[in-house]
Amino acid sequence: MNRVVITGMGIIAPNAHGLEDFEQALRQGRSGIRHLSRLEELNFSCQVAGVPSGYEELAREYFAPDRLVAMNSGMIFTGIAGIDCWRDAGLPMPDPIEGPVDWETGAVIGTGVGGVDTLGDVVFPRVKEGKVRRIGSTSVEQTMSSAVSGCLGGLLALGGQVTTNSSACTTGTEAVIQAWWHLQAGRARRVMAGGAEGVSEYIWGGFDAMRVLARGFNDRPEEASRPMSASACGFVPGSGAGILMLETLESAQERGARIYAEIVGGHVNCGGQRNGGSTTAPNPEGVRRCIQGALASAGLSPDDIDVINGHLTATMADPLEVQNWASVLQRDPKNFPWINSTKSLIGHGLGAAGGMECVASVLQLSRGFVHGSANCQDLHPTLEPYNTRIPHQTRETDARILAKASFGFGDVNGCVLFRRWE
Amino acid sequence: MDQQTALEKVTAIIKPYAKNLAPLEEGNLDARILEDLGVNSARLVDIILAFEDEFGISIDDETADKVRTINDAVRVVSSQA
Numbered sequence: 001m002n003r004v005v006i007t008g009m010g011i012i013a014p015n016a017h018g019l020e021d022f023e024q025a026l027r028q029g030r031s032g033i034r035h036l037s038r039l040e041e042l043n044f045s046c047q048v049a050g051v052p053s054g055y056e057e058l059a060r061e062y063f064a065p066d067r068l069v070a071m072n073s074g075m076i077f078t079g080i081a082g083i084d085c086w087r088d089a090g091l092p093m094p095d096p097i098e099g100p101v102d103w104e105t106g107a108v109i110g111t112g113v114g115g116v117d118t119l120g121d122v123v124f125p126r127v128k129e130g131k132v133r134r135i136g137s138t139s140v141e142q143t144m145s146s147a148v149s150g151c152l153g154g155l156l157a158l159g160g161q162v163t164t165n166s167s168a169c170t171t172g173t174e175a176v177i178q179a180w181w182h183l184q185a186g187r188a189r190r191v192m193a194g195g196a197e198g199v200s201e202y203i204w205g206g207f208d209a210m211r212v213l214a215r216g217f218n219d220r221p222e223e224a225s226r227p228m229s230a231s232a233c234g235f236v237p238g239s240g241a242g243i244l245m246l247e248t249l250e251s252a253q254e255r256g257a258r259i260y261a262e263i264v265g266g267h268v269n270c271g272g273q274r275n276g277g278s279t280t281a282p283n284p285e286g287v288r289r290c291i292q293g294a295l296a297s298a299g300l301s302p303d304d305i306d307v308i309n310g311h312l313t314a315t316m317a318d319p320l321e322v323q324n325w326a327s328v329l330q331r332d333p334k335n336f337p338w339i340n341s342t343k344s345l346i347g348h349g350l351g352a353a354g355g356m357e358c359v360a361s362v363l364q365l366s367r368g369f370v371h372g373s374a375n376c377q378d379l380h381p382t383l384e385p386y387n388t389r390i391p392h393q394t395r396e397t398d399a400r401i402l403a404k405a406s407f408g409f410g411d412v413n414g415c416v417l418f419r420r421w422e
Numbered sequence: 423m424d425q426q427t428a429l430e431k432v433t434a435i436i437k438p439y440a441k442n443l444a445p446l447e448e449g450n451l452d453a454r455i456l457e458d459l460g461v462n463s464a465r466l467v468d469i470i471l472a473f474e475d476e477f478g479i480s481i482d483d484e485t486a487d488k489v490r491t492i493n494d495a496v497r498v499v500s501s502q503a
Contacts, residue, residue: 064441065437065438065439066438066439066440066441066461066462066465069438069439069465069468096441097441097460133471134471136467136468136471137464137465137466137467137468138464138465138468
């Protein structure tokens, strides 16, 4: 099977745009969580969220007007992160209209919910008013499940398989694993992989109604996302996109590409919504099997993991997640891998979470640091034994293996293992 | 409405959808909206809706299908506005 490496990355997150800015944001513990007056007007309990700042202005720099008329926020994030990733991989931008198609590059770009902003603002009102004709021509391409991957395929003239996966909050990580499998099997030279999620009160409203969003921090937005904290009070909704260029090692070396890391293992599964699992909660055995499956696919032992970038959303599931990691790794808490939560700085990007957090993971690994996990000075009591392994401040490391996991509604799990490129 | 005003408004509406702006900048009234301006054919629907909003008119599908050039568009909106 082919070895697979990462040769490019792109990110537009609530706290940064671009790799250099994102690295600094992670290192400095810069939060991207803000109070949104719109959510206050709409009587949300949670009135804070993570939205990439200035993205509409950025969109006008990245996209021609005729393309932008049919791009909602999720597609804009995909396009920006995707173009950045493409350029970072050292590939030439194609002509926007004519010219060759790259038949050897595909894309798996996931989204959790998709273009609900377009449905809510454009489609539903006009259909209900009996004015279907006035929907115009751009709604279908913005609301089809594959809107994000379709958008990227057109921007970059991709000619391999271009598809969208969707598995709730596991989506972005699952996309990376699917792309990895695809390349291992020799079906393409490159596959762009990651996740995107738009800015939408329609998406966030459902979670607010479930009472799983952070409440009580509307006047302190930067403190609202509190993974692993005793005072965690629900997750902060986020948005953005993170996309990675996965490439066979052979292809990368042939063209002399810069390599960030190698993907050495990965696994996805479902807990079957049994034995503690449900639509909204993980079956612990499923989580453990997923992590074990990733390790087995890499031929690594539990002692090889240096860093865990957890799912860790700031709900009651955080202690259970760490318990599952501990159960699989069987390591003394003092010798536990570093474990942090990128959501503490950017919130929970839902379908984008895995993509943005895989970029954060590979950046940390390739540039030798683990970022501080914010807002957990008051650790949850069951996590106290791990206190010395949860970085409250950013630390330099020489970590070699990082495990990135994502878990999602539907009791679905994903775990990918990155190895620093040496 | 005079032809010049109609032309300016029609041009402003079509411009964001055009990949090739040269014919618009040259004032080529015979430029074909799809072939010469490079407008995505699906977007003709949006352009017709924008004409209706801008000029306060209603354009039926049969008339819309006959709008091929800038001149056609100006003629349609001028005849109804």
